[in-house]
Amino acid sequence: MTELNGKPLDTYLEAAISGYQDAKAPMLASRVAMLYYEMLRHKDLYRDAPPLLIRMTGDDSDIRSGLFLEQAALCFLRIDPPMVRKYAFHLILAGHRFSKCGQREHAYGAYVAALDVYNGRGWSLIEDHIHFTLGRQSFHLSDMEAAVDFFLKLLRAGRQPASQQSAYLKEFLYIYKQFATRAPADRLAKFATLPLPDLEHSTIRVSLLEGHQPSHVVSSDDAWDSMETELFDEGYSRTPAPLRKTYAGRGNAAAVGKGGKTACAVGGIE
Structure with missing residues (x-):
């Protein structure tokens, strides 16, 4: 330059x-x-x-x-x-x-x-x-x-x-x-x-559940088993726990399941 x-x-x-x-x-x-x-x-x-x-x-x-x-x-x-x-x-x-x-x-x-x-x-x-x-x-x-x-x-x-x-x-x-x-x-x-x-x-995958994105092909039994698992995960037990009686007072009884949660309650039991 x-x-x-x-x-x-x-x-x-x-x-x-x-x-x-x-x-x-x-x-x-x-x-x-x-x-x-x-x-x-x-x-x-x-x-x-x-x-x-x-x-x-x-x-x-x-x-x-x-x-x-x-x-x-x-x-x-x-x-x-x-x-x-x-x-x-x-x-x-x-x-x-x-x-x-x-x-x-x-x-x-x-x-x-x-x-x-x-x-x-x-x-x-x-x-x-x-x-x-x-x-x-x-x-x-x-x-x-x-x-x-x-x-x-x-x-x-x-x-x-x-x-x-x-x-x-x-x-x-x-x-x-x-x-x-x-x-x-x-x-x-x-x-x-x-x-x-x-x-x-x-x-191509076809799902009968709204919003569900299948990652693999499943049989009808597998689908029902999956839904059953989701159902139990929401708060139910697959195998119901044995009930035990506790007395909350005269004339009342409660059957309590696993974890201390009341499974059923009836009145009038002597």
């Missing part, structure tokens, strides 16, 4: 950025950062650029943060050797910021570029997140056919819990209904087969 008064020029630029940030002047700090970034890019110092660009992101402006994150992603791709995963990850972050500020086309482009990296690598949760986001962005951009196609990829996966699959299916049906009202028949034929999940019959 070029020197000025015996100090590297980047030292002055770093100090200027820090000063503007401390003074709560993000636009001036961004101006210096862009100047600094252009100097690094001119000298092919792409490895030094991402920390600078990521540092300039913040909550004060989503669109400015999205632009800095997008440029940081491109720098990761131009490093030798390219850091492809960091490139894709920062594109996702940039797309999220673009989406938050309503820049749907920029968000769509960032997510599509990231999908080229993640697709087919077996990272199912990342793929699901990208397909879901692209499906929504396509819907808001009025590209219903692309939206349906992205949601179909979510339904084919079958890697989510039941609640998540249900949410994806509901949103797909809403989007498909919107698409079906305006699309010609030949385009609808493309989506004729809906990839519903298969049920594993060997794992």
